[in-house]
Amino acid sequence: MQWMTLFQKELLENWRNKKWIWVPLVIILLSIMDPLTTYYLPYIIEATGGMPSGVVIEELPEYAPSEVLLMTLSQLSMLGVLVIVLISMGTISGERKSGVSELVLVKPVSYMNYITAKWVSYLLLVWVSLFLGILVSWYYINILFGTLSFGDFVTTFFFYGIWLTFVVSLTIFYNTLFKSSGLVAFFSILSIMVMSMITKIFHHILDWSPNNITEYIIDTISTGEISKDLILTGIITTALSLTLILLSSQFLKRKEMAG
Amino acid sequence: MTLVTVKNLTKKYGSKIVVNNISFDFGYQKCIALIGPNGAGKTTTLRTLAGLLKPTEGTIQFESSTTNQDIRKWIGYLPQYPAFHSWMTGREFLIYSGKLAKLTKEEATKRAAELLEVVNIAKESQDERISRYSGGMKQRLGIAQAIIHKPKLLILDEPVASLDPIGRREVLGLLEKLKQEITILFSTHILNDAEEVSDELLLLHKGQIIESGSLQELRNKYQTTVMALQVEDEIHDYQTIVANLNHVRNTKIERGTLYITSDNVKKVREAILSLADQERWPITSFSIDQASLEDMFMKVVNN
Amino acid sequence: MLDINWALLAPLLIIQFILVVVALVDLIKASDTNGPKWLWAFIIVLGNILGPVLYFIIGRRKD
Numbered sequence: 189m190q191w192m193t194l195f196q197k198e199l200l201e202n203w204r205n206k207k208w209i210w211v212p213l214v215i216i217l218l219s220i221m222d223p224l225t226t227y228y229l230p231y232i233i234e235a236t237g238g239m240p241s242g243v244v245i246e247e248l249p250e251y252a253p254s255e256v257l258l259m260t261l262s263q264l265s266m267l268g269v270l271v272i273v274l275i276s277m278g279t280i281s282g283e284r285k286s287g288v289s290e291l292v293l294v295k296p297v298s299y300m301n302y303i304t305a306k307w308v309s310y311l312l313l314v315w316v317s318l319f320l321g322i323l324v325s326w327y328y329i330n331i332l333f334g335t336l337s338f339g340d341f342v343t344t345f346f347f348y349g350i351w352l353t354f355v356v357s358l359t360i361f362y363n364t365l366f367k368s369s370g371l372v373a374f375f376s377i378l379s380i381m382v383m384s385m386i387t388k389i390f391h392h393i394l395d396w397s398p399n400n401i402t403e404y405i406i407d408t409i410s411t412g413e414i415s416k417d418l419i420l421t422g423i424i425t426t427a428l429s430l431t432l433i434l435l436s437s438q439f440l441k442r443k444e445m446a447g
Numbered sequence: 448m449t450l451v452t453v454k455n456l457t458k459k460y461g462s463k464i465v466v467n468n469i470s471f472d473f474g475y476q477k478c479i480a481l482i483g484p485n486g487a488g489k490t491t492t493l494r495t496l497a498g499l500l501k502p503t504e505g506t507i508q509f510e511s512s513t514t515n516q517d518i519r520k521w522i523g524y525l526p527q528y529p530a531f532h533s534w535m536t537g538r539e540f541l542i543y544s545g546k547l548a549k550l551t552k553e554e555a556t557k558r559a560a561e562l563l564e565v566v567n568i569a570k571e572s573q574d575e576r577i578s579r580y581s582g583g584m585k586q587r588l589g590i591a592q593a594i595i596h597k598p599k600l601l602i603l604d605e606p607v608a609s610l611d612p613i614g615r616r617e618v619l620g621l622l623e624k625l626k627q628e629i630t631i632l633f634s635t636h637i638l639n640d641a642e643e644v645s646d647e648l649l650l651l652h653k654g655q656i657i658e659s660g661s662l663q664e665l666r667n668k669y670q671t672t673v674m675a676l677q678v679e680d681e682i683h684d685y686q687t688i689v690a691n692l693n694h695v696r697n698t699k700i701e702r703g704t705l706y707i708t709s710d711n712v713k714k715v716r717e718a719i720l721s722l723a724d725q726e727r728w729p730i731t732s733f734s735i736d737q738a739s740l741e742d743m744f745m746k747v748v749n750n
Numbered sequence: 751m752l753d754i755n756w757a758l759l760a761p762l763l764i765i766q767f768i769l770v771v772v773a774l775v776d777l778i779k780a781s782d783t784n785g786p787k788w789l790w791a792f793i794i795v796l797g798n799i800l801g802p803v804l805y806f807i808i809g810r811r812k813d
Contacts, residue, residue, distance in 0.1 A: 193546040197532070204534050209772050210806050213765050217799055224762060274807050287530035291592060294497050295547040296519040324761070331758070444500045578781065 191301045198279075198309035207275055212317040218268050219321030222259035223328045226251060253334045254409045260325045261348060261402045264318075269355050273376045276310050276359045278369035280440070285367050303360065303437045310356045315349050322348070340409045347418060350425050351401045355380065357429035364439040398425040449474050449510075450600060450630050451496070456505035458491050465491045467654035468505070473647065475599075478626040480641035481634040482744065483651035489634035490527065492651065493604050496632070497524040509600075520548060523593030523629075527604040529585060533578035537568055537588050540577060541595055548596030555595070562591040566621060583614030590621060594629065601625065603633035607640055619644055638744060650747055658747045669743045673736050674707040674715065679729035692718050770794055773802035776810065783809050 202208050225232070280303075283289040293302070326341040358379060362372040380399075387397040394400075395417060404418035449472045458466040466488045473479050481489050494500045496507060498519050509518040531540055538559055545555030563573050566587040572580065580588065586606065593601055606622070607615040622631060622644045635641050641648060648665060650658040658665065678685060682705050690698045694711040709715040712735060723730055773794045777783065783790055790809045794801040 190547060190549065193543065197543055201532065201534060205810065206772060206776055206806060210769060210802060213769050214799065214803055217762070217765055217769075220762060224759070271803065287526060287528060288532055290499060290524075290526050291529060291531070291544070291589075292547065294499060294519060294522070294524040295544065295596070296517050296549060297547050328758070 190297065191305055194297070194301055194305035195309055198306055199312075202309065202313060207313060211271065211275060211313055212320050214271055215264070215268060215317035215321040216324050218263050218271075219260050219325040220328050222263050223256050223325055223332060226256060226259065227332045251333055252410075253329050253336045254340075254406055256329050256333050257325070257336065257340075257344065257409065258402070258406045260322070260329075261344070261405065264321065264348070265351075265402060268321075269352070269380065270377070272314055272352060272355050273359050273373050275313075276356060277363070277373040277376070279306050279310065279360065280363035281367050281369045281372050285369075299441045300437045303364070303433060303440060307356065307360050307433055310360070311353055314352050314356055318349055318352060319345055336409065343408055343414065343418075344405055347401055347405050347422055350422050350429075351398060354398050354425050354429045354432075357432040361432040361436045361439075364436045364443065396421045396424045398428060401425060451632075452506075452508040453496070454506045454508070456492070456495065456507065457503050458488075458495055458500060459503045465654055466495070469651075469654075469656045470505075471649055471656060471659060473630065473632070475630055476626065476628075477647055478622065478631045478633075478645045479647045479649060480645035481632065481649045481651055482636070482638060482641050483634075484636055487636075487651040488654040489636075489651055490604055493524075493602050493632070493634055494526075496600075497522055497602050499524075520596065521599045523596070523598035523601045525586075525589040525593045525601075525603045525606060527608065529589040531577045531585065531588070533580075534576060536574045536576055537580065537584075538563060538573050540588065541591055544592040545595040550596060558595050559591075562595060565624075566591045567617065583610050583617065586610060586614065586618060587621070590618070590625075594625065597629075599630060601629045601631045603631065605635055606633055608635065608637065615640075650744065652748050665743060669746050672709070672712045673742070674709070674712070674719075675732070675734050675736060676705040676707065676719070676730065677703065677732040678705075679731055685728070688722070689719065766799060769799065769802040773805045777805065780810065782811050784811060785809060 199208075278285075280289070283292070293299075322341060322345045326336055326344070329336055355376070359372060359376045362375045362379075363369075366372050366375070383397065384399045387394050387399040398421065401418070401421050404415055404421055408414050408418050452472040454470050456466055456469050457464065469492070481492065483489050491500065495502055509516075509521060512518050532543075535543065541559035541562060542552075542555045545558055546552060550558065568584060568587060568591075572584065577585065577588065586609070590601075590603070590606070593603070603622075607618050610618060619640060622633070625631060626644065626646075633645075642662065645662065647661050648659060649656055660668070676682075676685065676689070682700055682703055686698050686700060686705055689695060689705065689707055692715060694709045694714045695707055696710055697708045699706050707715065707719075716735070719733070722728065723733075774791065777787060777790055777794065780787075790805050793809075794805050797804060
């Protein structure tokens with residue numbers, strides 16, 4: 189099957205260029221950095237010479253497990269998203285720039301297969317990395333800060349995965365618009381930032397904007413029940429991702445592969 | 448039987464017309480050379496035929512295909528500067544190309560092994576990463592990936608332009624062998640290459656086909672014979688004399704040799720030889736040559 | 751005064767170590783990089799987490 193051929197090529201490529209090693213490791217590091225540093229903050233302050241004299245801290249604030257989980261997700265939403273955009277910024281644009289797409293797309297290759305094979309291969313990499321990251325973070329939070337249920341872990345992993353799916357889809361989409369991977373990265377990040385600003389400004393209207401997903405995940409964990417908002421945001425984010433992929437394949441089909 | 452029929456093909460980029468209303472067709476088991484100087488529109492024509500570009504106007508018909516059919520499976524294409532997934536080995540890339548063209552894994556593996564031999568990629572390089580290949584090896588691998596699915600038409604864009612003489616010889620030899628089975632359409636700006644392997648020529652100039660036909664047909668049509676004269680003393684003294692002879696059309700001096708074109712070789716030859724005899728010209732060499740394809744091309748372009 | 755539980759910190763250090771090693775091995779094997787190899791070796795070793803990541807994203811040539 190042609191799709192499997194394209195998919196296997198993506199997996200092999202990302203194995204040979206070591207993405208399958210370093211991306212999961214970096215996501216794990218990003219996920220546990222905040223729980224660890226927060227826990228050891230008093231020690232770090234001590235080790236770096238303590239507080240300036242005169243500053244007296246009664247006690248460092250105690251963090252609830254869900255608050256620490258929020259720190260992990262915020263870290264992933266900054267640097268994690270950046271890493272995901274950067275690893276996928278050249279997946280199509282690079283092939284078009286080098287000209288290798290000419291050899292591929294002059295064969296009877298379906299554009300939809302070409303796009304979705306890449307999409308699924310990056311989603312697999314991102315979801316596996318996220319699974320490991322959230323799992324380790326969940327483990328640390330349980331040891332250091334208090335109980336988060338297994339259900340909380342699953343909810344966080346699943347719904348945050350939907351948000352990262354959107355990030356991958358957005359990057360793939362820009363890949364079909366630009367030949368320069370720098371521009372792909374720039375516009376992907378810019379779009380996410382603009383979406384986040386708009387979501388903040390029109391918070392009362394845009395209840396189910398993809399950017400709200402982290403907030404709803406934390407709400408769900410604090411209250412202990414999956415909110416309607418979370419589910420609707422998840423559905424909308426998934427729908428947006430699928431739309432972007434459909435559009436990508438249309439754009440690529442219309443685009444002339446040469447020149 | 449015609450394999451490909453191109454009708455009124457035009458390709459514009461914005462207002463710039465790169466290919467201007469060209470029509471041609473060709474049959475099976477032919478080797479057709481698309482000849483023209485750089486910028487004539489050769490690459491654009493080939494890319495449009497390969498389906499990588501969409502015609503602004505006009506149609507390309509493949510056998511009796513309709514426009515909605517995916518004709519890519521019948522076409523093999525090699526761009527002038529092919530790029531590969533250079534993290535793959537040569538063999539991996541061929542198998543990958545074969546599978547993309549809908550061969551089964553077994554077929555693709557078998558065909559890849561065959562073709563690595565046909566295009567003469569050394570045993571020890573077959574499983575090496577393409578990033579380590581030389582230019583000639585890449586070009587030959589490029590031809591292999593283009594024919595892995597046994598296409599009916601092989602399109603090659605300047606297949607030998609970037610190769611050294613040895614690589615060039617190898618690739619031209621390969622084309623000679625391949626044209627027994629596949630129709631080949633290739634572009635070149637080097638006319639000797641076209642002369643060596645092609646059966647038919649299409650002359651492209653400023654986006655238009657200015658002449659086409661078999662090599663022999665074009666020879667007959669534009670045949671001119673050039674006489675070349677060399678003497679021991681100053682050649683310029685002889686140019687005026689020769690230029691004033693009857694039937695001499697044109698004379699020019701290049702690197703100490705006087706080239707004479709005429710519409711009646713026999714008369715001019717007799718005149719020069721008798722002059723040489725009477726006047727005791729110190730001739731070192733006097734020869735009569737067929738015009739090269741290059742001269743022919745210049746003539747067609749200038750008309 | 752908190753006790754440092756090294757068992758907790760070990761995974762962090764091990765992962766960092768693996769990243770540096772994988773990046774260095776890749777660098778040594780690479781036939782070409784964007785920019786001088788010695789500079790990348792320097793960045794990978796001294797750049798903490800960021801060093802290997804920078805190498806994989808920028809330094810590594812697509813091949």
